[in-house]
Amino acid sequence: MSVVILNPGIGNIRSVENWLKRLLIEYSVLGIGDNANTTTSTIMIMPGVGDSVAYANRISRWEWAVETIQNRRFGRLIGICAGFQVLCNHVYERGRDAEGLGVIPAISKDQTLSTAHNGWTEVDLTFLDAKSLRDVPRQEVFFNHACCVIPSCSDDSFSMDKLGFATQYLKGNIVGMQYHPEKSGALGDAIGTHLLNV
């Protein structure tokens, strides 16, 4: 297994790097213009601390990444927060918009809440097929987002928050998480262990 972090140069990958280090997982980082031979043993991570429209515009200029993601040339793809949002068909944020990578049947747009969604919330851990995570004392994960993923149609691949946005996505070898497992304490570390099959 090899783990690759995609860094389009917008946002912040350091917390995800620290997450992987805590889990004792070796990884490499690819930036815009880089490419690599990916196989069914490759786990690609798209971190997302940042502006989703800027992220989408940056990654759209990275031909290798676009082609690899859209043709599913990986073992697993994990999109986190803005990294999850840009997997959608289209992203909208504060009056701007951009095409997403189109591998998730959804759009990402500004939340309709008067405040952005910040804080700790329980999510359906069984959705990730991870019953073992129930042993962790704090059963909440950390959210910090002003935009959210809205499915284009009713689809069991999405786990939904009661406020109407997707908290998680799991279909085939694509995983999306609106929350930040890298900053969700012990549960986030356990999720990482589960998804990265360590």
Next chain:
Amino acid sequence: MFRVGAQLLLKNGHVFQSIAFSQLIYLGRFDVAIESLSHNMADEIIVTSLDGEIANELKKNSVILDQVNLPLMISGGAEKADLSSEPVERALYNSALFNEKAMSRLKHSPLGFQSSLGYLPFRLQDHNLRVYDSDLNRFTDVDASWLRQRGEVVQEFVFLDAVNQGGFEVFNEEILDYLPDDIVQRSYFSGGIGKSQLRSVIAAGAAGYIIDNVSLYSNAKIFEEPC
């Protein structure tokens, strides 16, 4: 989703308690404080540079901060920090809120709108809400319109009771009477918290509370069923 976080005032790797926005008391080592907060499962941790040099403090304490698996916010010269390369999710700004050009820059923060908060130490004086401007080192009167304009560039606010900071059960709940509901819903409150004040801010629909007294925080009872 009420959040309870903690603020650490940092200088050269050591943590201090500020009393009434004027005195400093030495508390201990930064790494010990961080570990305590992580153990007590703080919802968020604010790391504030007392010297306004948070960029330097982040570099000096990078080994400690890289171990934290909880959300981190920074303040004290945050506009000089390169947020795109630090293990932080959000930043608090004060002087930027009093400067049109700085506010314009905040609109294009690389971490997005959700990453910016306004940090507003306050006093209630002569029936006015007065907030602190760190550049001018003085308190100035503000109103709901001023706050809403700042609310266009920062997602939330932290209101620190500068008079009662460091105390216990003395936070001035009257601030809630000076703020419109939409601002309260986007605000953390801080400064002299006790359980009764915690209940008041929760009832008012606030976003959260920031513990400003690290020794209080180590007593986790305050987080047990605050309502």
